[in-house]
Amino acid sequence: MMIGSQNYSWRQRLHEIIFEADTRAGKIFDIVLIISILLSVIAVMLDSIPEIHYSSQKTLYGIEWFFTIIFSIEYGLRLISVRRPLGYATSFYGIIDLLAILPTYFSLLIPGSQYFLVIRLIRVLRIFRILKLVQYLNEAKVIMRALKASRRKIIVFLFTVATLVVIFGSLMYVIEGEDNGFTSIPRSVYWSIVTLTTVGYGDISPKTGLGQAIASVIMILGYGIIAVPTGIVTTEMTRASADKISTQVCPACSAEGHDIDAVYCKYCGHKI
Numbered sequence: 244m245m246i247g248s249q250n251y252s253w254r255q256r257l258h259e260i261i262f263e264a265d266t267r268a269g270k271i272f273d274i275v276l277i278i279s280i281l282l283s284v285i286a287v288m289l290d291s292i293p294e295i296h297y298s299s300q301k302t303l304y305g306i307e308w309f310f311t312i313i314f315s316i317e318y319g320l321r322l323i324s325v326r327r328p329l330g331y332a333t334s335f336y337g338i339i340d341l342l343a344i345l346p347t348y349f350s351l352l353i354p355g356s357q358y359f360l361v362i363r364l365i366r367v368l369r370i371f372r373i374l375k376l377v378q379y380l381n382e383a384k385v386i387m388r389a390l391k392a393s394r395r396k397i398i399v400f401l402f403t404v405a406t407l408v409v410i411f412g413s414l415m416y417v418i419e420g421e422d423n424g425f426t427s428i429p430r431s432v433y434w435s436i437v438t439l440t441t442v443g444y445g446d447i448s449p450k451t452g453l454g455q456a457i458a459s460v461i462m463i464l465g466y467g468i469i470a471v472p473t474g475i476v477t478t479e480m481t482r483a484s485a486d487k488i489s490t491q492v493c494p495a496c497s498a499e500g501h502d503i504d505a506v507y508c509k510y511c512g513h514k515i
Contacts, residue, residue: 282310
């Protein structure tokens, strides 16, 4: 029992350092990790410049393998510290961590693939855990939950907008015709989208009075349409903002988004 308890305590400690920033060691680990990520991305970007590549090729190559080894060790420690390694490996961050180290190994077989290492920049998302600005983390969770809750309404809204741009585009194709730049319905739909979203590139414009009148209606309608998804998401955000979220990560399934007073993971039931 003593050996098992010691082993669990070691893994638990490792999990706290790697996945959370509640301790000094955890903050230092994440800060060093993010600095390494940024430096490795800078090295890859510099290596893409021909002058620097040819003058410092060996140095940059050594730097890249140095960071790759560090990230490989870090990835291995993450798998060791969780109770379900496969669950973490197939999670969003687990896949990103793996993609951050594979290109360098692939470069041994496929020259040039190391430039895909810029994907490491995505891992800087962990900076929210380091800053420990819980209010910002909570707001990010609120936005995600609001978008998820309003996805059906937004899909219906987008379908309505798509229907309108097809109708308006088809009308403009008939009214304006090829002589005025509306050479096809798809091109006319493109104009309709640009006009409805109030972007207005100006590469195509109506010349007839009726076409300009319809364009005016589309422009005014565009301002009203912009407000619709904002209202939908805002309503869901108001509902979701009442729930508070902690920064605790489940050591078993690596799930996040638990309530502040949660004792057990709401996904797998493991104690957090």
